[in-house]
Amino acid sequence: MSDIEFPDTLIALERAAWEELQAGRLTVATANAVQDAITQHAEAAGMSRVEVEMALKKAVRHAEG
Structure with missing residues (x-):
């Protein structure tokens, strides 16, 4: 799992x-809302938007039961 904390x-x-x-x-x-939120979170965290998006997708789509 990612070390990134997501709201x-x-x-x-x-x-x-x-x-x-x-x-x-x-x-x-829906797609725009997600992308906007990812961009805002990445900017606030000082991270790459792509890095945040990849970690978020992993956290949601591949969450351990």
């Missing part, structure tokens, strides 16, 4: 996007 709101956004994607109904609004 619950960011986890919830990514989880919603992942569920929409799996159901074949991901909306532009």
